[in-house]
Amino acid sequence: MNRQLIWNGFSEFMFFIMPMVNVSRVKESFRNFFQFNRWSGTSEQGQESDLLDKIRCALCEESPIVIPYTDEHQNCKHNYCYYCLQQKLMENGSYVCPKDKAKITHIKRS
DSSP states (O other): OHHHHHHHHHHHHHHHGGGSOOOOHHHHHHHHHHSEEEEEEEHHHHHHHHHHHHHHHHTTTSSSSSSSSTTSSSOOOOOOHHHHHHHHHHHHHHHHOOTTTOOOOOEEEE
């Protein structure tokens, strides 16, 4: 009887939540994140480093970035953690990317 009540509550919860979840967007996010096939061994070194640059913070080198931020004016092409970049902007009002020497003053979510 307890299992049936738990299952009934769980199924009602799922029927309530599922219409609010955009399944196609979730699938697209997973597809973009895993576009590099790590097991095939057929990728080139350049493609691998490009993928790592997209999912790794340029400041703290943490990977993957959950919510990546980038330069609002598109001068710098690197992604950053929100907290890393916001801390640098609060300290000086601007930040110069160490990799491509672009000046960042405003950020946006990428």
